[in-house]
Amino acid sequence: MSPPLQMQTSDPAIAYGECVSEGKLKDDEAQRLVMQRLHALYNALIKSKNRGLIARILPQRAADAPRSIYIWGEVGRGKSLLMDMFYAHAPVPKRRVHFHAFMQEVHAESHRWRSEIEAKGLKEDLLTAVARDIATQSGQLICLDELQVTDVADAMILSKLFTVWLNDKVTFVITSNRPPEELYLGGLQREKFLDFVHLIYARLDVMELASPTDYRMQQIRSLQTVYMWPDGLKAKHTMQHIFEELTHHTPLQPATLEVQGRKFPVNESYGGIARFTFRELCAMPVGSAEYLAIARRFHTIFLTGIPKLTPENRNEARRFVTLIDTLYDCRVKLICTAEAQPAELYPAGDGTFEFARTVSRLAEMQSESYLATPHIP
Numbered sequence: 001m002s003p004p005l006q007m008q009t010s011d012p013a014i015a016y017g018e019c020v021s022e023g024k025l026k027d028d029e030a031q032r033l034v035m036q037r038l039h040a041l042y043n044a045l046i047k048s049k050n051r052g053l054i055a056r057i058l059p060q061r062a063a064d065a066p067r068s069i070y071i072w073g074e075v076g077r078g079k080s081l082l083m084d085m086f087y088a089h090a091p092v093p094k095r096r097v098h099f100h101a102f103m104q105e106v107h108a109e110s111h112r113w114r115s116e117i118e119a120k121g122l123k124e125d126l127l128t129a130v131a132r133d134i135a136t137q138s139g140q141l142i143c144l145d146e147l148q149v150t151d152v153a154d155a156m157i158l159s160k161l162f163t164v165w166l167n168d169k170v171t172f173v174i175t176s177n178r179p180p181e182e183l184y185l186g187g188l189q190r191e192k193f194l195d196f197v198h199l200i201y202a203r204l205d206v207m208e209l210a211s212p213t214d215y216r217m218q219q220i221r222s223l224q225t226v227y228m229w230p231d232g233l234k235a236k237h238t239m240q241h242i243f244e245e246l247t248h249h250t251p252l253q254p255a256t257l258e259v260q261g262r263k264f265p266v267n268e269s270y271g272g273i274a275r276f277t278f279r280e281l282c283a284m285p286v287g288s289a290e291y292l293a294i295a296r297r298f299h300t301i302f303l304t305g306i307p308k309l310t311p312e313n314r315n316e317a318r319r320f321v322t323l324i325d326t327l328y329d330c331r332v333k334l335i336c337t338a339e340a341q342p343a344e345l346y347p348a349g350d351g352t353f354e355f356a357r358t359v360s361r362l363a364e365m366q367s368e369s370y371l372a373t374p375h376i377p
Contacts, residue, residue, distance in 0.1 A: 012042055013038075026215070030210045031211060048140070049091055068174070070176065070204045072177065073209035075374065077210075079176075080175055084143075093138075098144075109134060131161045141173070148176060148177065148183070155188075166203050172204065183197065220300075223335075228337045228338070230340065231304075243273075257294065281303070282323060291323050291326040299333060300334075301334050304337050306336055307345075308345055314349050320355075325357075330375065
């Protein structure tokens with residue numbers, strides 16, 4: 001499959017239609033409805049961009065700004081794909097970011113501004129200053145992928161932040177697996193979060209992408225294997241092909257995970273997909289907290305270069321056991337290359353008894369039943 005997002009046209013709706021006509025995407029009525037709304041936003045952004053010099057200088061009322069969109073639906077329906085296709089053609093200063101990374105930035109900016117306000121005795125409202133700083137850095141359009149609220153600190157500040165952004169004519173395209181009213185269900189002090197839910201319905205167009213097809217699962221189920229060995233050129237080529245298919249040939253982005261006050265770098269990611277080497281995760285001093293952050297943030301992990309381990313590699317084997325346990329518990333999909341079959345990866349050395357569980361789990365993680373289970377963030 002050639003890349004659906006790398007189109008020559010400047011129009012996202014035309015780009016979508018070309019992908020369908022060329023067989024790169026299935027013609028999906030639910031996706032077309034969402035794309036129609038994204039296309040309308042695309043046209044509104046063009047009009048906004050083409051306003052005269054006076055309109056660009058004078059403050060613009062929030063009511064005149066292009067109306068933002070909140071797209072929700074079950075996993076694998078194409079929400080991120082459509083958003084990325086729209087983003088690739090959007091004609092204004094813009095930014096595309098995953099929600100978790102975005103909120104990490106919000107908290108970092110909050111810490112910086114709080115220190116500055118206290119040190120200088122400024123009469124600034126903290127969240128207003130944070131929101132406007134981020135908007136200045138991000139541009140007129142922010143595409144925010146996979147919004148889900150599980151943190152009480154995020155829940156408490158979202159309404160204020162989005163009120164500032166929307167009043168300052170920032171336009172959002174947001175994707176989520178849940179409708180707004182189901183966000184943060186059962187969370188602490190959820191009644192304070194309901195202001196954000198009301199704001200979403202009042203200020204954004206809420207659309208369900210109600211496709212009956214889980215395209216991500218179709219792609220994964222179509223794979224002949226997710227565990228490729230031996231780790232030679234054929235395995236590397238196959239894995240690269242799978243990776244490009246699942247990421248729609250989209251340029252990868254680095255990400256940073258906050259882990260107990262530390263920053264853990266992810267060099268290659270796209271939405272809920274990340275790629276690591278065995279060395280990055282198991283030959284370096286990485287622990288269970290980092291593995292849990294990875295498993296919660298990403299639904300699919302590509303892991304390259306799993307070696308055959310010797311008794312001298314007991315530390316790497318121990319970390320690998322912890323990694324697989326964590327990915328398994330969160331039902332993360334693992335696609336990997338290895339030098340040998342699971343049972344031959346660590347035949348002797350300290351911890352071989354525990355490694356037997358890893359062998360079993362690696363086998364189960366290749367099964368259709370495991371691949372069909374949803375991610376548990």
